[in-house]
Amino acid sequence: MTVKRKLYGLAALGIFIAALVAAVAVYSVVSMSRASHSIFDNALLVNKNVSALVVMFEQSRSLLRSVSPDAGQQAIASTFAAFDAIDQKLADTSIDVFRSITNEGVRAVVTSFIDSLDQSRQVSQSIFKAWLAGDRAAAAIMLNVDDARNEAAIREKLTILTNFVDKLAADDLAELERTQHATIVVAVAVAAVMPFLIYLAFLVARQIALPITALTLAARKVERRKFKPEMISHVVSQRNELGALARVFQAMAIDVQRRQEELEAEVQARTRDLETKNLQLETSQQRMETELDIARSLQGAMLPQRMPKHPSYSGRAIMRPARELGGDFYDFFIIGEDQIGLVIADVSGKGVPAAFFMAISRTVLQASAREGRSAGDCLAETNTILCEQNPLEMFVTVFYGILNLRTGVMSYANGGHNPPVVVHHDGAVTTLPQTGGMAMGIMSGLTYEEGTISLEAGDTLFLYTDGISEAMDMEGREFTVERLLESLGASHRQSLDIVVTSVTDAVSRFVGDAPQHDDMTYLVVRYKGSPDTIDSGNMGVLQHSAAAA
Template sequence: MTLTRRLILMVAACITLAIITISIVFGWLGRHALIEQAEAQAQAVARIVAESARLTEISLEEMQSVLVDDLSTLAFAIASMPAQASPDFGNLLAEVAARGNISSLWLVDKDLAVLASSVGDYGAVVSGESLPDGLPRAALDALTSGRRFRLPLGGAIDGVRYVGVRVDGGRALIAGQPDAVLDPVRAANSLPVLLAALINRDGMRAIQVFDDAQVSMASVGDDMPETAGRLAARAIEGTAADFDFGQARLLVAAPIRDTAGITIGATVLSMSTQRLEDMLLDYLYYGMLAAGLVLAVGVGVAGLFAGRIARPVSAMTAAANQVDSRVFRPESLNPLARRADELGTLARVFQHMAIEVQAREEHLEAQVRARTTELEQKNRLLEESKRRVEAELDAARSLQAAILPQGLPAHPSYAGNATMIPARELGGDFYDFFAIDDRHLGIVIADVSGKGVPAAFFMAISRTVLQSSARENRSAGTCLAAANTMLCGQNPMDLFVTTFYGILDTETGTLTYANGGHNPPMVIRRLDGSVQDLPRTGGVALGVAPGLDYAEKSVMLKEGDTLFLYTDGISEAMDGDGREFTEARLRSALTDAHRLTVELVLADVTNAVGNFVGAAEQSDDITCLVIRYNGPRSNQS
């Protein structure tokens, strides 16, 4: 992707992300604002309800006070009239009651006997009437005795309130007015009427008012869910506004407080969320419109600036490719190098660097040509030296192979074969067998420490020393001790050689041997095919320290028994995964050795090692020697 496209995409992505973020923030702020507005409306309704209840109560009290005053004035006017306990006076009371919308009028004496009365639309009654039960006797006595001029006579009795006025002559006039005359006032100031006036304003679909015991006092609208009670309870208990979202509605509860600030109930508003949804849709619509517009402008501006930025970069890229192709002309960047900004500085630095690089390349090419010519001459010399070394190594390998015996001395009492496969051009392993006399056969297998030419030379020395010592010493242990002392005196490189030396008595089958730190040979018995290690003698490798003694032991070989001698190049041969062949696998390869010829035994072992190692590099010399005892010569004849 080009730099221009990357810049345009980066600007577009940043603008889009900014617009999306702003839209989300505005949506959240709008939602929060609507919730705050709903809470404010609920609190306003709660205050209106509280104030309405207070004003209704005050109005009723004032109306009742006015009613008492009116009744008192009327009673006083009537009492001031000269009156007699006569039907004409009763008719007057009846007319006054009818015209004044008064429930009843009584004129009583000091004994509270009714002198005249009128009850509603009924005619005057002079006798036979009695005052309503429940009027306070003390108040009536205070009026008839002249101690009080006017007294309200307690609360409503059967829906009627009574007022008494003193009349001269120890009498009292009692007037009654029904509480029902205040019903229009109560109805005009009732909660349902007030709430109905607020419904369907600002999205309010239902209002419900609860008292402090969470009992519904009034409700308008049909969109109030059952959860309104729980929300009101939370507002009453928490004394703060609370809200909850439902299906397409927003419930808001606000506590109602009296003038002392005590919570006396709660108002719950059910409001439509349509405003919120419309607002969010508007945000989305206008946000997408603004995003498209800003994105188009931003992409255009980004494309313009990206082109201005990318053209110099493209010129620098082309110049770098020309430098790589060695066709760069420094003057091609002169227009760009004349710029006063960072790109001009970069072009000037690049011109200077390119000139130096071209000069250095020319100098390096000249040096490379000279060095190449010199290396070609040295390579020719090295190849000639390599051919000489390989020829000399081939000659040394041939000589080393010639040093090792190619076969056992012909003898009817034994048969054998051996092989040595060096890991390098020259090996450090060797084997030997030689006739000590007509009856005894010397058997040697050894492994020199190290590899290559030093090990090969030390191997030749060790073989010569062992043969010389074997002819002078008929004991295997004494032979190794003498050879060790001689090798320690001829060992400038501090090499050592592990050695097994055995002497086979062809007449008896007795093998007397000593071991100088070498792998113990194995005996394969003819009778059962068992594979056994020769008992160890505990000797140290030759060449380590002079003057050492070597113990020797003997083992009896029976007719058909096979002796297998080997170096650690067999047991420690490794495959590609670093696993060793081990002595256990060697024993498995020798399972059928008692039934095979010595040549096949040798082939089976080397094949088993080769199959295990596979394509892995040979890590050490592989040497093994197989000898089978055929019995004494007397049995052969």
Template sequence: MEKTDKKPRRLLIQVSLMTVVIFAATLLYMVISDYMITKRSYLKAKQEMIDRDLENMEKNLDDDNNEWLLPFIMENADELLKGLSAEEKEVRNSERYAELSAQFYMGGVIDPEELSKAEKMLFAHSSLSISVYILNAVNEVGYENVCLMDFVDENEAFYYLDSNSVDVVNGLLDETQTHDETPGSDMLHKISYPASKHSAVKEILKDKASGIKKTYYEVYHDPDNDKNYYIGYMPYVKNGKVICYFRLKYDWSDFHSELIGHLKKSVLIGLSVLLVLNFLLLIYLYTKAIKPAQKVKDGVQAYMEDKDSAAVCEKMKTIRTRNEIGILAGSFSDLAMEIDRYTNDVMKLTDEKARISTELDLATTIQADMLPSTFPAFPNREEFDLYASMTPAKEVGGDFYDFFLIDDDHLGMVIADVSGKGIPAAMFMMFCKNVVANNVKLGNSPANALNSANKTICANNSKNMFVTVWLGILEISTGHLTAANAGHEYPMLKQGDSFTLFKDKHGMPVGFMDIITYQEYELDLKPGDKLFVYTDGVPEATAEDKEMFGTDRTLEVLNKNPDATPQQMLENVKEGVDAFVKDAEQFDDLTMLAIEYKGKKLKKL
């Protein structure tokens, strides 16, 4: 074999690239995992904080039992933004309002039906003042914005006020100020709040009518200041009805920057570790694997050229690594010696196989010679036409057929299937064929012939083999058929226009038990009647999809040409089986025998 000039560095480079890829993938996985875990932990912490603060705002606002105020504020937003009117200032200083105000601040319920418009407006201002105080207290935690709002539809929301509205609210309560125009704030205005930019809005509007109380979250990018915000919404529900929504807006841009910085640092550290570990690994691999592997390769090439196992064993002993390469070197030494032994054994086996093949060919020839194969078998007998064939599944098979003249007026016919395949079945077949034929030629009826044959075979059957047999004796002059069946397939009989399955009397196979006795039956064949007998290789022929040929298909093939000669009948069945099984391997012998009774022809005067 031609030597290769490629150096082992190629393997070193491949291992280097592989380790770089593995380390890089591991580093990438760790970085992504670190990012996701840190981000998830951060978001979870912020959600818990937002939930807590939203619940605190709801609890503080819930102390106010006058749920009519917020809808009133929305309806009268324009008037509220103008500050206190003269009437409202006058009412504010009245004793009645002082009593109502004390009741209001103590958490009492104020019936709006008993209040004047001015008193309602004053309580609305007070509610705004309390709300902005609550929002501002929460905002000190570090939120970007805390507000109270309600959603009109998927594009607009009513903005009550937020934590930055303290000065505006206080200004509205200042009796010294007048407001001819709306203050420069979103407070008490409808604002654009499209669902296309705020992912939580559609879900909020969907749940609003049912009064569901839960917290909604979204990540929002504000294009005005190019910042990302984490926003939480919680409905304020009174008596099963959503009154408004609390919104907490948290700026997480700083956290995102810190997270990216943390990831960059992790990547730099990981790359440094990767380079060091990869360098150390390559040194280790070269010493413990690459260099010893090169020695193994050189030993393999030397053995392929010289076939000298002793020289290979000496070369492999120089590899002293205690790893798989060292084990491989020792294994190759054993393999080289084993190959030498195997080569010698193969040469012996080749000679033995040639001898066995010759003997098998001879056995096949002997078996074929044992079966009558000259047709027409009885050219001088015009009363019947007979044909038989056997196709073994292996070199030699276990099926057999036989036919012979017992005397001038009686024809014996046998078809049988021995258990097993190959040479043992073929040898048992020859024994059974002779025993059955001899008992018939002694003048026994089919039943008596099988009884006698069964006793003889059972007495000389240490391997417990058995054979199914169909045996028939035809009286040629009359067409009278006497037959017995020892566990064989049902014959197919044509009496009339078509073949049918003739379910004859069955007995146990020959060689099964010596106490078995067989029964026979009789048929009268008329000129033109035909009989077809076969072994189980025909109906059990199997296609690639494991479907069998079956007796129905056999009858169908025979009835396609019921007037065929016995030879044509067998050829038609064989072609039908081959077309059905196609390329599937044949596992059973295919043996058939057919006879057509023609009767004795009258001589012309």
């Protein structure tokens, strides 16, 4: 609501108050008129009830006077019965009259009158009782003395009551007339002054509202940046509080507009600088993405894409990095004529640093392995070299196994990595026993214990990183090793392609739409038996075919 509307509202409120005063005056006149009618109604009711009492009193007196001195007992009893009925009605009416009186002064006078009636009733009853008892002399004395005295007292009290009620009504009416006159005078005065009050209220409201309206419009112009100082010059020239306010507002508005212009100029300059820097950042981002694509291609090229062909085994390998560059890696390479090296590893961290450390670890480990060292010695030498060249203090967990293709015996060492899973040809699923080694790159001079396992034809090795067992769903639950073992339960009857697909699908179904936080890498190798046994079996098949021919 604007100030102008508020001021006009105050003027309207003043008019309403004046009208309310006039309405109250009129209501007072009406209320007093009703009060006068109430007074007359009450006086009329008192007169009516007192008149009824007087009539019944006269009837009882007539019955009492109608008894002759020589009347018989039966006539007296009959007259007394009629008298008693009127007397009972007189008593009930007296109670009604007393209850109908609201004025305390009238109540006192009526009470005195009713007391006189009660005394007269008692004397009349005593006279009848004396007649019925046969004591006519006593009855005659009470009739001539007491009854006459009571009748005189009643008439006196009736006169007093009538005069009091008339005087009370006259006084109330006089007071009512005076009040009505005063109320009418006030109402007329208010009605006469009201037009002047209306004019004065609107005049004051206009004198205050116009300058405030001008200041309001000027404020809107400032907001739209269209303010001109001469817009409020007629208010500035006033020598009052509104003029002082307008002068302060004018100076402030000029300063605000100047600051806005300066700020806009600075914002434009900064915007141009930001656009230039954003263009530079986009260029750098494109160059970085190109370099990352090249690095990802180089990383993929570093890992072997397929295992060397050999009749004693078959294998598959997959690496799914969580970012553009992963820290996991796998490796397999021929050692001599009858052995193959199997490696699965997980570098701490992700991204470019992990990828570089992965490349160094793989190169050092493969170089050491090709020199014919045992699995434990190979990990020990690789750990020493990594600790000497590890400025970022990264580490790598690794499993390295050397599988003899003729005997099926694999010696292995574990540097803090997840133990591989063995799926036997009969369907049994187990994990390789741990050898207690520590991750490489943490401490130099460590030794690594070795373990051995004999594989039979049809046994499958499943080497993996913790990105599989620790894959999380939307609620933060892990896939776990137990679920991995369950998904490998039927893999002894499946091809390696199906084994890889089933594990990948199981992890994907569990994770759902949850983001991948760690690399997932696994290497699957199935041992088919000694090459001599495989060749002999093939030769037997050929001979059997020739004989049949």
